[in-house]
Amino acid sequence: MLELAILGFLRDRPLHGYDLRGRVAALMGHVRPVADGTLYPAIKRMAAAGWLTRKDEPGAGAAPRRTLYLTDDGRAELERRLREPEELDISDENRWFVLLAFLRHLGDPGAQAAVLRRRLAFLEEPTSFFYDEGGRPMGAQEFGDPFRQGLLTIAHATSRAELAWLRATAEALGPAGP
Numbered sequence: 001m002l003e004l005a006i007l008g009f010l011r012d013r014p015l016h017g018y019d020l021r022g023r024v025a026a027l028m029g030h031v032r033p034v035a036d037g038t039l040y041p042a043i044k045r046m047a048a049a050g051w052l053t054r055k056d057e058p059g060a061g062a063a064p065r066r067t068l069y070l071t072d073d074g075r076a077e078l079e080r081r082l083r084e085p086e087e088l089d090i091s092d093e094n095r096w097f098v099l100l101a102f103l104r105h106l107g108d109p110g111a112q113a114a115v116l117r118r119r120l121a122f123l124e125e126p127t128s129f130f131y132d133e134g135g136r137p138m139g140a141q142e143f144g145d146p147f148r149q150g151l152l153t154i155a156h157a158t159s160r161a162e163l164a165w166l167r168a169t170a171e172a173l174g175p176a177g178p
Contacts, residue, residue, distance in 0.1 A: 001028065001095050002042050007078040008102030010052055010070040017043065017066060028098055043068065051077050082106040082115070090118050113173035120166040123159060128152070 005024045009015060015023070017040065025034045046052050051074030056064040070078070081089075082099065083106055089095045096119060106112050128137030129151060143149050 001089075001098050002034070002038065003046060004078070004081055004089075004102065005098050006039075006042060006046060007051065007070065007074055007081070008098075008105065010068055011075060011078055011102065011105050014067050014069045017068065020068060027101055028094065046074070049077075050074070078102070079106060083108075083111050085115060085118070090115075090122050109173040113170045116166050116170040116173070120163065120170060123163055123166070129155070 005027055009020055009023050021034055021039050050071055053069045053071055054066050057067050058064055082103055085099055089099050103112055130138045132138055
């Protein structure tokens with residue numbers, strides 16, 4: 001998830017590490033805070049893999065600033081991750097949002113639609129947070145607990161909205177493939 005966010009933001013434009021950290025934190029920091037001890041080792045690994053380069057440039061003060069640039073290999077890696085997301089990138093809401101934030105960089109509308117249809121298929125599977133003794137999913141109305149009712153009501157409304165958006169957007173991008 002972190003590497004995808006780094007690749008995506010650097011695909012948007014070159015950034016200084018501090019700027020990159022702020023953007024990553026804004027996208028996913030509400031879920032997982034982004035510490036320097038997490039970000040900079042990831043940048044180092046990605047540079048070693050050839051996905052990005054670092055160049056020192058004059059800073060506003062006396063010290064030079066290190067700007068990060070996406071390489072052609074980094075662009076190819078980003079496109080691969082967008083075209084062929086892992087199952088967890090489809091099923092985990094937080095990972096899905098990171099993927100969705102950069103899906104525009106996958107220039108092929110048919111490939112974009114295929115990713116959306118994978119998420120759509122996942123969401124159309126019956127599921128619940130809670131099941132009765134027989135393994136049947138329980139709905140909000142089955143609880144006397146207002147907090148579980150709230151959880152299920154909010155989740156259901158969010159799911160309905162996402163399903164409607166996914167269907168409309170996938171259709172607008174093009175018909176389903178073979």
